[in-house]
Amino acid sequence: MTSPFLVTGGTGTLGRLVVPRLRDAGAEVRVLSRRPHEPGDGVEFAVGDLATGEGLDAAVDGIGTIVHCGGSAKGDDDKARNLVRAAARADAQHLVFISVVGADRVPVASGVDRAMFGYFAAKRAAEQVVADSGLPWTTLRATQFHDLVLTVARQLAKLPVLPVPAGVRYQPVDAGEVAARLAELSLGPPAGLVPDFGGPRVEPLAELLRGYLRASGRRRLLVPVRLPGRAARAVRAGAHLAPERAVGRRTWEDFLAERLG
Numbered sequence: 001m002t003s004p005f006l007v008t009g010g011t012g013t014l015g016r017l018v019v020p021r022l023r024d025a026g027a028e029v030r031v032l033s034r035r036p037h038e039p040g041d042g043v044e045f046a047v048g049d050l051a052t053g054e055g056l057d058a059a060v061d062g063i064g065t066i067v068h069c070g071g072s073a074k075g076d077d078d079k080a081r082n083l084v085r086a087a088a089r090a091d092a093q094h095l096v097f098i099s100v101v102g103a104d105r106v107p108v109a110s111g112v113d114r115a116m117f118g119y120f121a122a123k124r125a126a127e128q129v130v131a132d133s134g135l136p137w138t139t140l141r142a143t144q145f146h147d148l149v150l151t152v153a154r155q156l157a158k159l160p161v162l163p164v165p166a167g168v169r170y171q172p173v174d175a176g177e178v179a180a181r182l183a184e185l186s187l188g189p190p191a192g193l194v195p196d197f198g199g200p201r202v203e204p205l206a207e208l209l210r211g212y213l214r215a216s217g218r219r220r221l222l223v224p225v226r227l228p229g230r231a232a233r234a235v236r237a238g239a240h241l242a243p244e245r246a247v248g249r250r251t252w253e254d255f256l257a258e259r260l261g
Helices: 015-024 056-060 076-089 111-131 146-156 175-187 205-216 230-236 252-260
Strands: 005-008 029-033 043-047 065-068 094-100 137-142 161-165 221-225
Touching (some): 005 015, 015 029, 015 065, 015 175, 029 056, 043 056, 065 076, 065 175, 076 094, 094 111, 094 175, 111 137, 111 230, 146 161, 146 252, 161 205, 205 252
Parallel strands (some): 005 029, 065 094, 094 137, 161 221
């Protein structure tokens, strides 16, 4: 491989798993970070800020493929736009983006929608920036990571009674499996919007929470709460799920057994 790879969000939940997979494939890897890091294991670091654009020109200099794992629920489109501008100036050959299943199906119109499900709108806006960039691109949508569900479960378990969004199901997927697929796509030619990557099972959120409570030795009462808004209605209908693309293999129970011991 003649050109190195740049991974944004390369120290985050997904990016830190993508980096070693690219290295195992023989790629040179540069990681974009807001803070300085010492290079190691064949990985160099570039300091830059997606939100302001500062440092991005230097980060993408000489880069062939950019794997964009650095995003957030707010300003994701602006961050993607700053990255795209720098990538275009550097004549990057391939921009790979990770998005979320349901980005195009969960309507975020009201303040209530945005407060609870703004992440979907942010990802959809960033998808459009990537697709309209003029750069060769690939976008992979994945369902919710096990890590996200665990974070939600831990926060709720701090309460004596767990409010559970009524009628909501999740299809949690292993971040490592998504990282492997994202690395595979990054090493291949630009493919546009590729088939979704979903976890092995669709399960009610309440059951996932009960699984966490059992695994962590806690007892809590679960109380269903009906969420308002169009986005919540779409989520109850499964707009964020991909049961026809249940290609992940690691289950929630497997994840909990390893993470909680």
